Amino acid sequence: MQRNSLNMAQQPSADDKAMVQPKRYALSKALRLLLLLLLSVLVFTAARFGLGNALFKPVEGQIRILQTISNDTASNNTASNDKAHDNNQTVHAQSALQAIYQQQLTAINRVLWLHRNPQYLEAKAQLLELGVRFGFNDKTQALTQANRLYIESITKRPAWPVTYSSLALNKWHLGEFDRDFVTYLVQAHYLGKNVPQVKQVWQYVANSINQASTSELAMLFTELFKEHSAIVAYYQQADNANATPTQQVK
Structure with missing residues (x-):
């Protein structure tokens, strides 16, 4: 009798069961809501990234076209032409080019908002x-903003050599020959010394030192890169056909 009494005392009553069931249901419902919320976030993120990529592809193509136009324009600037109708055509072409440029800038801002x-x-x-090349932007403001974007890119993709060489080249055009300039170039060298964009900037430096060793810039570079003389020598021995940049950006 005593054992039966103990067993009966240990068994939950009907009231206890009635209290436990709603708690289990509430917990199960909360878990389902949490999973649904998590799934919604994942779907939204995937959709946002996918839309960003879809919007980016046309912009990427337009940037390539603009780069080609920029290179062609630089080549054509070596020949002078003073005809009035040619000047008018140039004005119209520049206006159309600026409209395209602004459209792509708006488009890439939209892409960056997504991802x-x-x-x-x-x-x-x-x-x-x-x-800057086309004369649409203030040089200092635009290149400074570009470098901020490159630095942000490095935090997400730190092993991409062209990012560092792009930073260094922009600092060249800004006249910022400092320790960061050296650091970016050295990092670019170690990550991809034979990448064309990296070789280009390093050869600018090597040629400046080699061709005008008594100039102010050469003396500055000699001092800045004295700890990296082996790297400078590597590029001095390479193809030195590239000229030092003057008016063009990149």
């Missing part, structure tokens, strides 16, 4: 640089 992917960040930086 700040390193590739998208660097695409906007390249657009800002093109704006």
Whole structure:
């Protein structure tokens, strides 16, 4: 009798069961809501990234076209032409080009609102640089903003050598020959010494030291790169056909 009494005392009553069931139901419902919320966030993020990529592709193509136009324009500037109708054509072409440029700048800003992917960040930086080439942007403001984008890109993709060489080249055009300038170039060298964009900037430095060893810039570079003389020698021995940049950006 005593054992039966103990067993009966240990068994939950009907009231206890009635209290436990709603708690289990509430917990199960909360878990389902949490999973639904998590799934919604994942779907939204995937959709946002996918839309950003879809919007980026046309911008990427337009940037390539603008880069080609920029290179062609630089080549054509070596020949002078003073005809009035040619000047009028140039004005109309420049106006149309600026409209295209602004459209792409708006488009890349929309893409970056959706996803700040390193590739998208660097695409906007390249657009800002093109704006300087075409005369649409203030040089100092645009290149400083471009470098901020490159630095943000490095935090997301730190092993991409072209980002560092782009930073260094922009600092060249800004006249910022400091320790950061050296650091970016050295990092670019170690990550991709034979990448064309990296070789280009390093050969600018090597040629400046080699061709005008008594100039102010050569003496400055000799001092800045004295701890990296082996790297400088590597590029001095390479193809030195590239000239030092003057008016063009990149």
